Amino acid sequence: MFDLDRWREIFQTLGKNKLRTILSGFTIAFAILLFTLLFGIGNGLKHFFEEAFAGDAVNSVYIFSGTTTKPYKGLQSGRNIQFRNDDTKFINEKFEEEIAFFSPNIQRFNVLTVYRGNQNNYTVRGVYPDYLPLESAVIEKGRFLSVMDLKKRAKVVAIGRLVEQDLFGNRSAMGKDISIGGISYKVIGVFSDPGGDRDERFIYTPFTTAQGMYRENDELDYFGLTYNPKLNVDQALQFTSVLTRIFKEKHSVDPRDQGAIRVRNYAEGSKNVQQFILVLNIIILFIGIGTLIAGVIGISNIMVYIVKERTKELGIRKALGATPGSIVSMIMQESIFVTAIAGYVGLMIGVLVLRGIGDSLEKYFIVDPSVETYVVIGATIVLIIAGTIAGYIPAKRAARIKPIVALNDE
Template sequence: MFDLDRWQEIFQTISKNKLRTILSGFTIAFAILLFTLLFGIGNGLKHTFEKQFAGDSQNSVYINSGTTTKPYKGLQSGRQIQFRNEDAKFINEKFPDEIQFFSPNIQRSMQAIYKGEQNRYTVRGVYPDYQPLESAVIQDGRFLSYIDIKRRAKVIAIGRLVEEDLFGAKSAMGKNINLDGISYKVVGVFNDPGGDNDERYIYAPFTTIQGMYKPNDEVDYFGLTFNSKLSVDEALAFSNLLTKVLKEKHNIDPRDQAAIRVRNYAEGTKNVQQFMTVLNVIILFIGIGTLIAGIIGISNIMVYIVKERTKELGIRKALGATPSSIIGMILMESIFITALAGYTGLMLGVFALRALGDSLEKYFILNPSVETYVVVGATIVLIIAGTIAGYIPAKRAASIKPIVALNDE
């Protein structure tokens, strides 16, 4: 393997047959390059879908009320369904084992002012349980607490971009922000993987906001997470049953789709999983096809190379070269070219994906990249294929008698 004379001989053979070497190397490099790009773009699509769901917990369920579109039990259509605190109690008592976190929500747009800076933001009155629904990560201070809920405290947790808008490079912690004429103390700053929009929310205690703006115990909507032990199908069955019992409670026709809307992220997760499975199968199929094309190309080139060198091999045998030494020389040359070209294709593919970067985001391809083990594995497959492709014709050539090889035209 580390015979210096053997390697010198291989390099001499390569230098004397540049076109042959370039053609075989190009076939291998192109196969790995295409393989890398395909998997990179596939992963970019996967990253796009993951980002779409990053803003909320994957086991989130949101319950909104609307207007009835069908008459039911003597009641006319066009009724506005209004959730109240009793609905929160009803839901929790009905599904104690299925619900993990739960929070009623009141949402208002308010003008926020701090000294000379002001902007308009969405303010949500929530319970502490709402934090995991939005996947909000506290970067400074804390989120709301149940003591805040009990005391109806005028405190808020603000998004990172709210702090940036109103306070610039300074910390908002402990400062007071005026929201529609009422002063609230900042107790926490959060960031959110959902992006800029989710980092411009302001969260306040539910009881504080309800006491000021909803005197009749009204609730805008509910948010909850279902038990993580539930399968996707069980989670969907849970949300269907939840919809059914809420319609029964509010005397809504079971066929009325507008009066109560339950959005279960499990359904989206299931659809994405199915899509990604199909996508992965397609990419894998194309990738395998690309590798097979590369393997066929290597095989054809190696057959041609060995046939072209038949007379040379005959001279070597006439001078005393053993069949094993001839086979070993051809195999080493084949492995070397395959490994070098494969690595070149791999590097070109990785470089191309990095160069593309976020430029493909408009085509719903985010951060196209490929795991190292995938392309390394593909390269190894091609090296093995190159070895086999070189071994078969080399073994056949090594078995030819010198006189026959020397007479070959």
């Protein structure tokens, strides 16, 4: 039950011993403040790497062609490898079980796009409907490309959110006709992309439409696909290795040639990031534990000193009829109160510091440094428990001392 007299007594004791109270609170607040800052900066580093891989699905694989650097099977080096439509069929037949989404791509850069008096240059990509999940893009208005658009070679486009903003301002682009490279296309959808501004300035049109407009034959630029999410990282890397080997065989490329066919698997980057974040978490955890241990030692030393200093006071209380249990509970209550208040102050200061310096840390690859409240509350509880134990042991010893001995203590 709430004992008003007990709390009055505690506040009087704290008021009479301001320096002691301030030193105790400072030790606790500083430990929580340092703990908050460390975890906040660690989370900021994690946020940076998460954003760096936000532009594409983590299970994305992209296949690019290049120029051979080694002679092979009687063929000279320096050959340009050109992907064609039959490669699309080849990949889907060979890896039907491993592939979730797939799209060949045709890409043109800096294509002049005009709507009435507004114009700008954008990258235009000819893709399959499956391409949307590869980019982790989200349709905000209308729809994305469809299979029917491919069959009809429809002159339709899905544009990025910033393309709409550039050309249409505050108006909607839906259903409007825009000129792309001098050819009229109808806007059927607007998308957003977690990859940021660059990815929201793309324009997507049906692959068949782009191939008919920008290629004289069945050539294409590159492939994008996502592997089956049931594959773990090691299986995904093995899939990529087999895909690269078989594709090189099809195009008569030396297996050691690294330039002719390049496969970029986001699983490898994701695995490296996960390993880095794991190591980072372990380092921060050890530093955080070290900080808490330092705080625990500081609290313990202060509590031992406080109880020692109050030996005569405790002797007087016992002489006046106070029981050992009431003396111990009073010291415990005082310890818990100071630790909780000081911990909360340290938490608030840490949060405010992180908010104040958050933007300035982006140049150091720290984005949105923050800390989960439950983590800091947990650390504060640890300090409260430590303070309670640290106070209990000397308080229990002092409560056993006979009043006459306590009153004669120097």
